[in-house]
Amino acid sequence: MMPNPNSFNNGNLAVEARNMHVYYGNFRAVKDISLKVKRNAITAFIGPSGCGKSTVLRSFNRMNDLVTTARVEGEILYHGNNIYDNDVDPVEIRRRIGMVFQKPNPFPKSIYENVAWGARINGYKGDMDELVESSLRQAALWDEVKDKLNESGYSLSGGQQQRLCIARTVAVKPDIILMDEPTSALDPVATLRIEELIQDLKEKYTIIIVTHNMQQAARASDYTAFFNMDRDRAGYLVEYDRTPDIFTTPQNELTEQYITGRFG
Amino acid sequence: MSSDANVFQRPAISRRGKSSEDVWFQRALALAGASVLIILAAMLISTTINAWPVFAHSGWSFITSAGWDPGISRTEITGSYGALSFILGTLITSGIALLIAVPLAVGCSLYLTNIARPTIGRPLAYAIDLLAAVPSVVYGLWGLLFFIPIFIRPVLKLIADTLGEVVPFLDGPVVTYNYATAGIVLAIMVLPIITAVTREVMSKTPIAEIQGAYALGSTRWEMIRAIVLPRARPGVIGATMLGLGRALGETVAVAMLIGGSEQMPTTLFQGGQSMAGVIAITFQEASPENIKALLGVGVVLFVITVIVNMVARLVIWATGGRIAGDAAV
Numbered sequence: 001m002m003p004n005p006n007s008f009n010n011g012n013l014a015v016e017a018r019n020m021h022v023y024y025g026n027f028r029a030v031k032d033i034s035l036k037v038k039r040n041a042i043t044a045f046i047g048p049s050g051c052g053k054s055t056v057l058r059s060f061n062r063m064n065d066l067v068t069t070a071r072v073e074g075e076i077l078y079h080g081n082n083i084y085d086n087d088v089d090p091v092e093i094r095r096r097i098g099m100v101f102q103k104p105n106p107f108p109k110s111i112y113e114n115v116a117w118g119a120r121i122n123g124y125k126g127d128m129d130e131l132v133e134s135s136l137r138q139a140a141l142w143d144e145v146k147d148k149l150n151e152s153g154y155s156l157s158g159g160q161q162q163r164l165c166i167a168r169t170v171a172v173k174p175d176i177i178l179m180d181e182p183t184s185a186l187d188p189v190a191t192l193r194i195e196e197l198i199q200d201l202k203e204k205y206t207i208i209i210v211t212h213n214m215q216q217a218a219r220a221s222d223y224t225a226f227f228n229m230d231r232d233r234a235g236y237l238v239e240y241d242r243t244p245d246i247f248t249t250p251q252n253e254l255t256e257q258y259i260t261g262r263f264g
Numbered sequence: 265m266s267s268d269a270n271v272f273q274r275p276a277i278s279r280r281g282k283s284s285e286d287v288w289f290q291r292a293l294a295l296a297g298a299s300v301l302i303i304l305a306a307m308l309i310s311t312t313i314n315a316w317p318v319f320a321h322s323g324w325s326f327i328t329s330a331g332w333d334p335g336i337s338r339t340e341i342t343g344s345y346g347a348l349s350f351i352l353g354t355l356i357t358s359g360i361a362l363l364i365a366v367p368l369a370v371g372c373s374l375y376l377t378n379i380a381r382p383t384i385g386r387p388l389a390y391a392i393d394l395l396a397a398v399p400s401v402v403y404g405l406w407g408l409l410f411f412i413p414i415f416i417r418p419v420l421k422l423i424a425d426t427l428g429e430v431v432p433f434l435d436g437p438v439v440t441y442n443y444a445t446a447g448i449v450l451a452i453m454v455l456p457i458i459t460a461v462t463r464e465v466m467s468k469t470p471i472a473e474i475q476g477a478y479a480l481g482s483t484r485w486e487m488i489r490a491i492v493l494p495r496a497r498p499g500v501i502g503a504t505m506l507g508l509g510r511a512l513g514e515t516v517a518v519a520m521l522i523g524g525s526e527q528m529p530t531t532l533f534q535g536g537q538s539m540a541g542v543i544a545i546t547f548q549e550a551s552p553e554n555i556k557a558l559l560g561v562g563v564v565l566f567v568i569t570v571i572v573n574m575v576a577r578l579v580i581w582a583t584g585g586r587i588a589g590d591a592a593v
Contacts, residue, residue, distance in 0.1 A: 063478065066475065068381065091481055092481070095480075098479060098480065101475065101476065105473055105475070108473070108495065109490075117480070121482050121490075122480070122481055165476070172481060
């Protein structure tokens with residue numbers, strides 16, 4: 001039986017948000033998020049549009065820093081350090097907490113270079129061919145691209161491009177991989193392949209996945225956090241539990257209404 | 265109420281062809297477009313015809329030799345006309361200008377698009393655009409009286425005394441107005457156009473790729489080198505060629521600052537003359553045969569400019585096609 005989120009401790013905790021608020025200018029986008037994420041598990045963030053689930057996700061690797069008006073209050077603890085402390089370099093954080101985006105965004109480089117580039121800037125000194133191959137294998141893409149590594153990343157299909165993006169993320173050997181609706185731009189077959197892939201990846205990585213698709217959360221995740229938008233338009237965490245519990249015995253009435261499709 | 269179709273009370277379909285208004289309108293627009301070509305052709309043909317006696321007299325030595333010794337005949341060509349030093353003057357000053365302006369423009373554009381907050385970036389962008397609004401004669405006067413004697417000449421002297429000992433074309437003596445001084449002021453004059461185009465291209469960098477690079481733990485510089493610069497390369501080349509076109513044709517400021525000498529260049533720190541410069545400076549007192557020779561210089565300048573523009577288009581097409589192809593497949 002998987003442990004309850006309240007019982008996560010230093011032994012199995014990957015990252016934790018404590019009383020986190022995110023603002024865009026004067027607008028509070030999410031409020032008072034406290035949540036522990038388990039190591040080597042898949043945690044899904046679900047909720048209606050505008051509930052702030054992507055904003056929360058992007059706080060975990062400081063991608064919000066790229067929006068000049070964004071501001072984070074509270075703490076995100078990673079190995080005991082608050083990643084928003086002044087003496088923490090966001091570059092360092094992103095090397096350990098990687099991200100896969102909603103739309104596949106390969107670089108305008110060859111397939112090989114797409115994977116090798118991140119590792120190289122991270123100071124990888126080993127055998128690059130080997131790393132590229134093992135990363136592409138982990139992303140279940142190797143067999144499809146091994147004969148055309150020098151072709152442009154854009155020559156691949158959408159699903160392959162997304163697996164290429166996963167491969168380049170894996171190549172920098174992060175602890176945690178954040179996925180922001182990684183299958184929303186893909187067809188059902190490609191979506192299932194990515195979901196299978198995510199199951200394999202949790203052996204080595206902690207995965208947090210934002211999804212619009214409740215079936216996906218139910219199928220593919222171990223834990224589910226349900227977010228909603230409050231009357232002041234700020235997103236907040238409604239309920240967080242083991243995925244089977246969320247989908248069979250939700251404690252909150254809103255959660256039940258959402259998963260049974262009555263809003264959202 | 266009857267059907268809506270009758271509201272306009274349209275007559276039956278006529279078979280008189282297109283309305284004559286429309287035909288005339290199209291002809292007027294075609295004429296406007298053609299007028300550009302007509303003017304261009306008229307200019308090239310009339311200058312070439314008038315300059316032809318000089319071309320016939322000098323042959324290829326008009327562009328391969330440097331003696332410029334105008335005769336005073338009304339009917340014949342009696343002087344010797346070799347424009348090589350003027351051609352070199354134009355190419356050298358333009359080259360210096362680009363060597364300085366392009367890195368500066370790329371740096372400005374990167375700062376404006378990737379680093380500056382809008383509160384600083386916007387005023388700075390306007391200020392750079394304003395550089396283009398300053399008349400070139402003002403640049404010439406400012407360079408002549410203040411910028412060059414006070415700031416530039418000491419620097420050039422230092423370069424000549426140090427680097428000049430080992431690097432060819434950088435040795436002294438440093439006269440006050442020379443190829444380098446004209447090129448430096450020219451760099452300031454072509455900076456706005458190069459920056460404007462480069463900035464525009466860089467602001468179009470796909471945000472998804474920028475985020476992808478950051479998400480892998482890249483620093484800003486690593487992201488710029490991997491994403492922004494490769495994507496901007498065709499635009500930077502195009503901008504450089506636009507700047508070169510402007511630099512080749514710039515007349516007054518160069519004529520004021522280049523030193524006005526007809527000798528062949530042996531160092532960047534000696535005085536020289538440009539093609540546009542020699543025309544502007546000497547045409548008023550020129551003899552009829554000298555006028556023909558100056559027209560010849562004009563024809564050569566025109567041809568060089570056309571060649572530069574064609575090469576620019578080829579380069580943009582070759583490199584731009586590759587990068588755009590990556591994104592399109």
